[in-house]
Amino acid sequence: MKLRFPALMLLVIIFTSMLAACGDASTLTPQATQAPSTTAPAATATEAPATGSTDPTAEPTAAATTDTGSTSSDGKVFLTVSDQQQSTWVRNFNPFASDNRWPTAAGIYEPMFIYNIATGKIEPWLATEWAWNSDNTELTFTIRDGVKWSDGEPFSSKDVAYTLNLMKENEKLQGNGRAAMRFVDSVAADGNKVVVKFSEVSTIALYDIGHQMIVPEHIWSKIADPVTFTNETPIATGPFTEIIRFQDQIWELGKNPNYWQAGKPYIDGIRQPAYPSNDAANLATINGENDLASNFIPDVENTYVAKDPENNHYWFPPVNAPVMLLLNTTKAPFDDPNVRKAISMGFDRQQITEIATYSYNGPSDATGLPESFADWKNPEAVAAGDWVNFDVEKANAMLDAAGLTRGADGIRVLPDGTPMAYDINVVSGWTDWVTTDQIIAESLKEIGINATTRTYDFSAWFDKVQKGEFDMSIGWSNNAPTPLQFYRGLMSGETADTPIGEANGDNWHRYGNPKVDELYSQFVKTSDPAEQKKIMNEIQMIFVQEAPAIPIMPNIYWGEYNTKRFTNFPNEENPYVLLSSFAQPDRLILLTNIKPK
Amino acid sequence: MRFLLRRLGFYAVAAWVSLTVNFYLPRLMPGDPASAIFARFQGRLRPEEIDSLRKAYGLSDAPLLEQYFTYLRSLSRGEFGISINFFPAQVTDVISTGFTWTLLLAGLATVISFFLGNVLGIIGAWRRNGILDSVAPPLLTFIGAFPYFFLAMIALYFLAFQAGWFPLRHAYSDALSVDWGSLTFIKSVISHMLLPATCIVLASIGGWMLGMRNTMVGILSEDYITMAQAKGLSQQRIMFSYAARNALLPNVTSFGMALGFVLSGSLLTEIIFAYPGLGYLLLQAVRNLDYPLMQGLFLMITFAVLGANLLVDILYVWLDPRTRR
Numbered sequence: 001m002k003l004r005f006p007a008l009m010l011l012v013i014i015f016t017s018m019l020a021a022c023g024d025a026s027t028l029t030p031q032a033t034q035a036p037s038t039t040a041p042a043a044t045a046t047e048a049p050a051t052g053s054t055d056p057t058a059e060p061t062a063a064a065t066t067d068t069g070s071t072s073s074d075g076k077v078f079l080t081v082s083d084q085q086q087s088t089w090v091r092n093f094n095p096f097a098s099d100n101r102w103p104t105a106a107g108i109y110e111p112m113f114i115y116n117i118a119t120g121k122i123e124p125w126l127a128t129e130w131a132w133n134s135d136n137t138e139l140t141f142t143i144r145d146g147v148k149w150s151d152g153e154p155f156s157s158k159d160v161a162y163t164l165n166l167m168k169e170n171e172k173l174q175g176n177g178r179a180a181m182r183f184v185d186s187v188a189a190d191g192n193k194v195v196v197k198f199s200e201v202s203t204i205a206l207y208d209i210g211h212q213m214i215v216p217e218h219i220w221s222k223i224a225d226p227v228t229f230t231n232e233t234p235i236a237t238g239p240f241t242e243i244i245r246f247q248d249q250i251w252e253l254g255k256n257p258n259y260w261q262a263g264k265p266y267i268d269g270i271r272q273p274a275y276p277s278n279d280a281a282n283l284a285t286i287n288g289e290n291d292l293a294s295n296f297i298p299d300v301e302n303t304y305v306a307k308d309p310e311n312n313h314y315w316f317p318p319v320n321a322p323v324m325l326l327l328n329t330t331k332a333p334f335d336d337p338n339v340r341k342a343i344s345m346g347f348d349r350q351q352i353t354e355i356a357t358y359s360y361n362g363p364s365d366a367t368g369l370p371e372s373f374a375d376w377k378n379p380e381a382v383a384a385g386d387w388v389n390f391d392v393e394k395a396n397a398m399l400d401a402a403g404l405t406r407g408a409d410g411i412r413v414l415p416d417g418t419p420m421a422y423d424i425n426v427v428s429g430w431t432d433w434v435t436t437d438q439i440i441a442e443s444l445k446e447i448g449i450n451a452t453t454r455t456y457d458f459s460a461w462f463d464k465v466q467k468g469e470f471d472m473s474i475g476w477s478n479n480a481p482t483p484l485q486f487y488r489g490l491m492s493g494e495t496a497d498t499p500i501g502e503a504n505g506d507n508w509h510r511y512g513n514p515k516v517d518e519l520y521s522q523f524v525k526t527s528d529p530a531e532q533k534k535i536m537n538e539i540q541m542i543f544v545q546e547a548p549a550i551p552i553m554p555n556i557y558w559g560e561y562n563t564k565r566f567t568n569f570p571n572e573e574n575p576y577v578l579l580s581s582f583a584q585p586d587r588l589i590l591l592t593n594i595k596p597k
Numbered sequence: 598m599r600f601l602l603r604r605l606g607f608y609a610v611a612a613w614v615s616l617t618v619n620f621y622l623p624r625l626m627p628g629d630p631a632s633a634i635f636a637r638f639q640g641r642l643r644p645e646e647i648d649s650l651r652k653a654y655g656l657s658d659a660p661l662l663e664q665y666f667t668y669l670r671s672l673s674r675g676e677f678g679i680s681i682n683f684f685p686a687q688v689t690d691v692i693s694t695g696f697t698w699t700l701l702l703a704g705l706a707t708v709i710s711f712f713l714g715n716v717l718g719i720i721g722a723w724r725r726n727g728i729l730d731s732v733a734p735p736l737l738t739f740i741g742a743f744p745y746f747f748l749a750m751i752a753l754y755f756l757a758f759q760a761g762w763f764p765l766r767h768a769y770s771d772a773l774s775v776d777w778g779s780l781t782f783i784k785s786v787i788s789h790m791l792l793p794a795t796c797i798v799l800a801s802i803g804g805w806m807l808g809m810r811n812t813m814v815g816i817l818s819e820d821y822i823t824m825a826q827a828k829g830l831s832q833q834r835i836m837f838s839y840a841a842r843n844a845l846l847p848n849v850t851s852f853g854m855a856l857g858f859v860l861s862g863s864l865l866t867e868i869i870f871a872y873p874g875l876g877y878l879l880l881q882a883v884r885n886l887d888y889p890l891m892q893g894l895f896l897m898i899t900f901a902v903l904g905a906n907l908l909v910d911i912l913y914v915w916l917d918p919r920t921r922r
Contacts, residue, residue, distance in 0.1 A: 087867060087877035088694035090686045098634055098642075098650060099683050172653035179645040227653050228685035248694050249873040250771045273771055280766055280871040283758060287765065459628030459886050466632060478643075485643075503632070505644020 076268040077596040078252060079566060082285055082293035083581045087276040088248040094231040095213040096173035103253055103270065106587035107240040109213035111176070112141055112160065114585050115481040117319060117372055117557075118570065118578045122481075123589065126155070126214055126237065127194075132527040136203055139196040141210075148258040149216045150234075150241035155260075157189035162217035164196065164209065172227045177212030180205035202524045207481040211585060239265040239592050249274045266595040267566065285560055288312075292569070292594075293560045294580040296432075299358060304560060311564045315571045315579055318361030319372035320555035321479035321486055323433065325424075325440060326509040328471055329548065330500060333404060333414060334509075340547040341387035342398040347443035348390040353553050356435035361553050364388065366544045368490075368551035369483055376483050376533065381540040387547060395447045404448070412448040421450040425464060425473035428455035433474050436552060466503040468510055476555070478506060482532070484523055487539050490549045493517040511548035557582055568595045600920060604910050608903050615899040620668050623883075623891045624661065630654060630681040633885040654681050668892070677896075678889035682881055688893040691878065698768045699874035702790055703863035706797035707855050713798065714805025715848060719841045721806065722813035734810060737803030749796045749869040756792060763792040766871030793870040797863065801855075805848060812844040846917055853909030859901065 083102045092100050095109045112127035129142040147155040164187040167173050185199035196209060219235050220226060234241060239261070242254035254269040275281035278295050285293040286304050288311070297304050297314070305312050327334040327343065334340060349363030364370075366385020369377050404412040404420065412420045426437040434455060441451040451472065456464065464470050478489035489506035496512025498504045516539060523535045559579020561569040570576045570590065577589040631650040634642075659667075671678065677688035721730040740748070757763040764770070769785040776782045816822065817840055825835045864876030875894065882890040914920050 087871065088873040090683045090691055090694060092683070092686060094685065097653075097684055098646075099686075171649055174642075174646050174649050174653065178649050179643040182645070228679065230685060245774070247774065248698070249767045249769075249871075273767070274871065274873060275766070276868045276871050276877040280869070283753075283765060287758070458884065459626065459633045462632045463628035505647055 076254075077565065078269045078271040079267050079291045079591075079594060080271045080273070080289060081581075082275060082281040082290045082295060083272060085276060085278070085281065086274050089246065089251055089272075089274055090230075091232050091246050091251075092230045093234040093243075094226070094229055095215060096167075096175055096226055098174050100231075101251065101272075102581055102584075102587075103238075103240055104234070105213055106581065106584045107253065107270065107591055108234050108236045108238045109215065110236070110238045110588060111211045111213055111585050112143075113210040114589060115207055115211070116577055116586055116589060117583050118317070118575045118586070120372060120375065122210075125585075125588070126160070127210070130206065130210070132203065132206075136201045136525060136527050137198050139198070139206060139209070141194045141196075143192045143194060144260070145192065147237055147260040149218075150236055150238075150256045150258055151216075152258055153216065153218055153235075155214075155216070155237055157192055157194045159217045160194045160214050161187045161189040162221070163212060163214045164194075166215075166220065166226065167212070170226065175212050177209050180208035184209075203527045204480075204482055204484055204524055206527075213585075238588065240270055242269075244269065261592060264592045266593075267591075268596075270591070285562075288562055288564065290560075291562050291564075291566050292579065294558050294582065295560070296558050297560060300560070308562075308564075311562050312560070313563065313569070313571060314558075314560045315569075315575075316360045316556045316558060317371075317572075317575070317578065318554040318556045319370045319578075320557055320582075321370060321477040322364045322368050322551040322554045323436065324368075324475050324477050324490075325550040325552055326465070326470070326473045326475045327550070328468060329509050329511045330468065331471065333402060333420075334471070336402055337546050338398050339402050339404070340550065342395040342402070342447065343444065343449070344387045344547060344550045345389060345391045345395040345398075346447040346449070347440045349388065349552060350390070352436050352439050355439060356432045357553065357556065360556050364551035364553050366547075366551070367540045368477065368486065368543070368549075369540070370554040373483050376536055378537040378540040381537070381544045384541070385544040388551070392446050399447060406448050410448060411450045419450065420448065421452075422471040423452050423454035425454050425456060425461055425470050427458050427461045427474075437474050463503075465508045466505075468498070468500040468504065468508060470508075473508070474552075475508060477549075477551075479555075483536060484520065484539075487516065487543060488520060491516045491539075491543065491546075492520070509549055511546070513542060513546065513548070516542055563597075565597055566594050567597055568593055600914065601911070604907065608907060611903060612899065615903075616669070616672070616896070617665075619892050619895045619899070620665055621661070623886065623888050626886060628886055630886040630888065633887075634682070654684060672896075677893040680882075680887055680890040680893075682885045682887040682890060688889050691890060692875065692893055692897065695873055695875040695878055698872060699863055699867070699876065700859070701786075702768070702793055702866070702872060702874060703797065703859040704856070705790070706794040706863075707801070707852075707859055709794070710798040710801045711805055711848075711852050711855070714802040715809045715841075715845065717802070718806040718809025719813060719836065719844075721810045722817060722844075723836050723840075725814065730810070734803070734807050737799075737806055739803075740799050741801065741803035743800070745796075745800050746865045746869060748800055749793070749866055752792055752796055753869055764789050768873050789872075793866045793872060797866055804851075808848050808851070809844060812847055813840055816840050816844050842916065846913070849909055849912055849916065853905040854902065856901070856905040856908075 089101065090099075093104045093108060094100050095104050110126050113125050113130070114123045116123055124144075126144055126147060127141040128144050131140050132138070133140070141157075141160065143155075143157045143160060149155055164177060164184070167175060167177050168181050168184055168187070180202070183198050183200045183202040183205050185197040187194065187196050198205070214237070216235055223229050233243060236256070237260065239256055239259050240253040241256040244252040244254045250271065250273045252269055252271045255265060259265070273284070275284065281290070281293060281295050282297050284290050285295065285297070286307055288308065300314050300316075304314065325344070327340055329335050353359050353361055353363055365382045366388045367377060367381050399412060403415055407413045407419060414420065424437050424441050426433050428434070434453065437453045441453045444451040461473075465473050465475055478485040480486065490509075491511055491513050492507050493512035493514055494517070495504050495507040496510045498510065500510075504510070519535050519539050523532055523539075526532060557578045557580035561579060563569065570579060576593070577583075577586050579590065581587055631647055631654060634650060680686055680688050680691045683691050717729065717733055721727070721733060724730060753765070757765050768789050769775070769782060770789075773782050773785055822835060822839055825839050830839075863874060864880060866872065867874040867876035868880070878890070879894050881887070882894060
């Protein structure tokens with residue numbers, strides 16, 4: 001009778017020691033994440049803004065409010081946002097890194113101007129004016145007066161010059177300005193002006209430089225390695241710079257005390273709980289816990305709006321660059337534009353948008369340009385592009401004419417006897433893409449092509465598509481302030497000759513056209529909008545004649561909002577900016593215009 | 598003692614093998630980490646930026662063997678490197694964000710499930726064909742046969758979302774800060790853990806119970822049990838010290854495994870309940886080819902499995918005198 005439960009007793013000991021270990025670890029964690037926060041007073045961390053009425057253990061104040069979110073006990077109003085999917089937050093506000101928390105480029109740091117995708121206009125931000133010299137070799141920005149950094153230091157043209165020079169010198173820094181750096185010769189501050197000199201003329205570099213987040217010289221010049229700096233307590237010019245709380249599962253940002261737009265922002269801060277998946281985020285959004293979300297919600301009218309028609313709203317403008325069907329133009333028969341056009345006519349875009357995206361968008365026209373580029377669109381090119389119409393008969397006739405005869409089983413064969421059987425690659429789990437892929441694969445059987453949907457994990461899919469190791473694939477296209485990057489990404493001769501097996505940044509289907517390259521260099525050498533439009537009309541015409549890649553439907557900027565606590569969200573009637581966080585830095589405009597009720 | 602030394606030697610070899618596999622396996626997957634980051638940007642980043650990402654991440658083109666030795670060297674110094682997916686955060690910092698929560702949730706649930714399952718199994722076998730013995734094993738096996746995520750999603754939707762009895766997500770109320778000295782906080786942690794832990798327990802308890810019951814039934818027919826009965830020992834003593842102690846052995850082995858897999862096994866629970874643990878980190882690391890983070894996490898799992906097995910070996914020596922040679 002020494003020990004009645006020897007084994008069980010030992011387990012109890014292991015178990016208790018495990019608990020003790022938990023205790024140790026957990027007391028360490030908050031210290032580790034909070035220690036560097038010198039400006040955030042310790043008291044605010046325990047201030048406990050109320051949240052989650054579904055939480056049975058929430059404090060009395062929290063449980064008393066029927067409100068599920070955003071008002072803290074001292075009356076501050078926080079906008080709860082669903083963005084970036086993570087299970088735990090890592091504290092990183094470095095604007096030169098790619099995995100920073102989203103406000104870094106849309107609330108904390110600010111660019112010189114914002115190209116507003118929703119309106120198609122450029123809104124001056126930290127700069128008030130900019131101009132090219134006569135031969136487009138020098139770009140001069142005039143810096144806004146009266147802007148201060150959140151620590152009270154004045155903002156100046158020197159900070160802008162410092163930021164751009166830092167990027168130029170250090171190739172490891174990422175940011176919107178990166179693409180322009182290879183054209184930039186020097187950057188210098190002069191009074192309230194910043195002069196950027198170019199070694200090679202590229203007028204579209206304006207957008208890249210204008211969108212670069214500007215950092216304070218007096219802080220960053222003291223940082224040993226800006227690449228690996230996590231910038232836990234940022235000093236910046238944006239509307240939200242104070243980090244009130246930063247925990248594993250939630251963070252909160254408060255107002256910049258020195259913000260330059262008097263009276264703005266109207267809200268006291270932003271809050272972001274951690275949601276590891278779309279489902280978790282959508283559950284909270286549907287439950288009314290998020291004031292602003294940019295997730296895909298299936299059947300949004302029934303699942304979200306119907307829950308609270310007065311407050312739950314969405315706006316899904318289909319103005320992003322289109323989803324493409326890519327055909328590897330280095331391989332026969334995809335090197336023949338008529339075959340590409342025939343394939344394009346072999347599936348029904350209308351059906352795809354109805355099934356894959358609940359008709360939130362419409363089909364693309366043959367130029368591929370979304371509605372946000374309506375001003376750029378060449379009506380003649382749109383009219384000439386009949387190959388986006390669903391027409392099985394004509395597609396069959398064109399394939400017959402191309403010498404691709406049907407075999408005994410109804411599948412066409414190439415002149416060398418190979419049957420036309422191809423995989424259409426797609427990323428597994430990207431449901432709208434997979435559905436699109438399946439519809440296309442099914443439809444192509446009608447025109448004698450045996451296509452099969454083939455799903456890959458993202459990395460594997462991207463590896464294949466970049467290296468050109470595919471026959472057919474679904475893919476995205478470039479979106480930028482002008483349509484040039486869209487076409488360049490699909491037709492640039494520079495990238496067309498990359499051998500199969502070597503990675504290409506874009507132009508995965510490897511189509512090149514010297515005429516487009518010539519038009520491209522004309523376009524970037526002029527800063528005259530009328531001239532640019534003329535060139536763009538020609539480029540569109542070539543795209544429509546050649547069909548280097550097949551536009552399917554424009555991508556959508558997802559956005560849902562709840563008006564229970566806040567107003568002045570953009571929507572179809574008042575489209576002053578996009579809701580989606582995918583549009584950066586546009587979100588600065590959104591966050592400075594939302595008002596508490 | 599010699600037994601333990603031999604085991605230790607075996608564990609050292611196993612640790613080295615798994616270190617090596619940790620290094621090579623991720624690198625055999627197609628793609629590269631800089632490209633994988635693109636999943637989150639879908640055309641918003643320019644090709645120029647991929648180049649600068651590659652430079653920033655310091656992805657080496659050196660021969661794999663050379664990289665392997667660099668990796669061993671930095672491991673011996675306790676350096677896990679910088680995570681690529683969470684660049685520029687240290688792997689150790691990233692892991693520390695979720696470590697406590699995974700250990701707490703999955704560890705606790707595994708231990709509870711083991712205890713309850715075994716106790717139910719012992720009682721079930723002791724009162725054979727009683728109510729417990731006829732109802733519990735089929736019912737629990739039935740529940741355990743559900744795909745795990747299905748059980749968790751049903752529980753989340755009906756009990757937390759529709760009925761509102763449990764919190765929808767997270768390890769503690771968002772309104773609170775981490776403070777293990779505060780009763781409110783601990784209560785909040787418990788209430789948040791209740792539903793996910795119950796799901797894990799429900800999903801795994803059937804196996805424990807069935808295993809225990811079946812071994813126990815076999816042992817109860819052994820001669821030494823009859824002998825103990827004949828000696829007139831108390832029923833409790835026969836049940837626990839004679840029968841259960843022997844029947845426990847196979848289950849203890851599986852418990853070692855289960856304890857080791859705590860870190861990896863709770864992946865789906867954590868994602869469904871938005872629990873801030875390591876499960877989702879692991880998924881993300883694998884998806885985004887974050888070599889350093891994968892290595893860090895796999896290393897932790899490996900050592901947890903090996904450590905738990907070592908403990909079980911020691912436990913075995915103590916439980917079963919036949920192993921003491």
